[in-house]
Amino acid sequence: MPLLASLDTEGGTQLLQALGIFALAGFLMAFAVLLFGKFLRPRLPHPEKNRAYECGEEAVGTGWVQFDLRFYVVALVFLVFDVEIALFYPWAVVFGGGGAPGASSEVLKEIRWAALWDMLFFFGVIVVGFLYLWRFGYLDWVRAFSGRQQGSELGAQDSVIERQTKLEAAGTASE
Amino acid sequence: MKLLLANTWLPTSAELHLFSPELVLTGTIVAVLLVALVAGRRPQLSAMIALLGALLGVLATAHVARVVGDGGLGGLAPPGEPPMLIADRFSVFFKLFLFVLLAAIIWLWLTGTIERRMRATSRPVGDVGGPEFFVLLLTSALGMMLMVGSLNLLVIIIAMETASLPSYAIVAADRRSRLGAEAALKYVLFGAASAAIMVYGVSLLYGRFGTLDLGAVAQASSLWSHQQDAGATGTDWLFCLGLAALGVGVVFKIAAVPMHYWCPDVFEGAPIEITTWLSIASKAAGLGLLLRIVTTLGGAAAGGTHHTELLAWAIGILAAVTCTVGNLAALRQESVKRILAYSSIAHAGYMMMAAAILVAPAGTAANVGISAVVAYLLVYLLMNVGAFGAAALVTWHAGTDHLSAFTGLGRRAPWIAVPLAVCLFSLVGLPPLGGFAAKWFLLVALGTSAAAQPWLWGLVVIAVVNTAISLYYYVRIIRQMFLTDDATLPRLQVPFGGLALVNVCAVVILLIGTLWFSPLGERAGRLASNLYVQPTPPALTLQP
């Protein structure tokens, strides 16, 4: 990986050039396919074709419904995992011996032990949080919160339309 | 474990001992969650574990205090690197301070739940709890401890975030309260903006000096200044800008002008335990960090430079404006929580005045200011726990913290009214109470340093004038309690735990104002001595 190993800004320019060529090629390819299709396909516009479901199903309400708040925890947990990548990846490189190229196996062993202890503390703290979320049902996809389902105002099993009408009813009630 | 190569490094056990308070706190955080995993969500159990953790923390801090002894120690960095965390008497004081406060807050919460359970049929507003609540409280405490115990700008940023993020969540802990949600939103927006400015400032400092270590920044800056002074008086504007941006984050934590807008709303909307916590801990940690930054910069600039002088002026002006704004705004408030919020802004202003001293040309003057702040903070802790605790007892009972809820309290609940009056008079700074001792030490510190910085006399005058103004709004509460009465109002039944907390605070305030007046000064002076000082790096070369 000559590009990734380089440390001067020359490498940066090179990398950017490669990215630019890649992006340009991708864009041209998609454009070419669309252009090609435009010459081949017949052109018969009809208002029916612009509807959401061409099969005839009528769309009810708007597509912008309010989603259940529990998705937010999932999104945040995802973000936590995301941040962990930033910290785990360099750690993994060191653990794999990338931090001390050419070191003897004994030294490497010491490095690995030190890195392992560091990570045990780090992950030990975080995993308690995940266990907590798991134990109390924050990560459950269908049954969001135990004990909430019966007679709840926004059950997960409700169909989208039911939820929509409930939402609207709740909205008018609050107004 | 012995050290190998520069590639790996594990802290030695001696170093870990030095930072056992932080480790105890982290352990408590994990323990609260683990017990909840096994035993289910039991708020009182979590509270007991958190309380136990705080008491263990006090013991660990006492242990560290013995180890630290005479001089500050740095640690938790590989040999040859500037320390990531430092342990000296000042940071030990703050750890002890925060642990004691933590215990008091949890105690207040426990009495609060008892109080609410005694009467309530439905869940009343302000009822908060659960393992998460304590985890968040403890995490913000950890952040505050780290804020005061580091000279590394990266650690300072992360510590401030660790202190702030959980605070945002616990402000909205009571999800029934719309006021709480609004308060949390305001807090988050202000906090995020100030944190962004602070990180930007740190990036400027790093770009200028090529290091994240504040000690090295201070040395490089003073070296640069002295070089410039030989020729013309140059101002390192980039340095000033970076420092000012860093200061925005600190000032936000202290809730001083111009970053004080969040304070009254958050204090009003948050559950009263959290209001107490933020009003004391957040300010103390912010002030500790400010003092740390200022002493480091002032200590490195031997004899003072153009820049330290600017810094002293900036802090002095901010302090003067802060306490004046706080006191004037408090005059018109009707909610006791808001009055106390503005009062805490004013007190932050008084304490910031001491930070202006620290940049005094004479190197020895540094400790005067710190010892004044240490004494002030100790008394401030007692006064605010007492005042907010008493207000909490009344608020839980009346369901509102409006001034009218305090009508006739002298008859209805003398065991709340009298200690509250003591705390309020102490907040004014009247003798023979602790508040007077605190103000006395502060004014003496300002006066003795005024020989080198004559403009400090201006701060003395402003502090005295403000004390006179503040008398009005504190006495308003006292008047409502003792001079107005409504015979139809019944006597208050309050839990014994709350009464004990409030009365102990009042008694200690009385003792500090009388018997312990000079011991307080001596103790504070001792705590402020022998701060950690960055050893001068061997070769510091400047680029032209």
Place this chain on the structure above:
Amino acid sequence: MTGEAIAFYLLAAVVTAFALGCVLASNIVRMALCLLGTLGGVALLYFLMAANFLGAIQLIVYAGGTLIVIVFGVMLTSRAYGTKLRVRPLEMIGAAVVTLALLAGLTAILVRTAGPVVSPSTPDFGVAQIGTELLSTYLVPFEVISVLLLAVMIGAAYLVQPEKK
């Protein structure tokens, strides 16, 4: 002008344009999209500076993660889509004045300052180097972040848990 300079100015222009779009748009979904452009452009700037790891993390965490949370925030808010976020002209003028003053001040200071007083020790930022620093010099921040992330998770869960009846 070198290729690097051209690339920098191009990217900087794109980032600035997206940032302006983010501030000036009145539809919250468009704002989010412009934010994506800004964050992605900044990632490209990192790549230009050969900070590959940082650029990748910028894409994964900011363009990928944070933006998803923002879009979720929009989806979770009822009636967010139809709302037009308008700024009154007076506020717009005020904000513009403050922003331009800040820009002028920063530019003046940066132009006046000759350069770094002390240059950074090593301009080495390969992943292995970052990992080594993280596990030695910056071990304390590394471990503190774990507690911070724990608090963030618990805090988020605390705020969305349903009200007990």
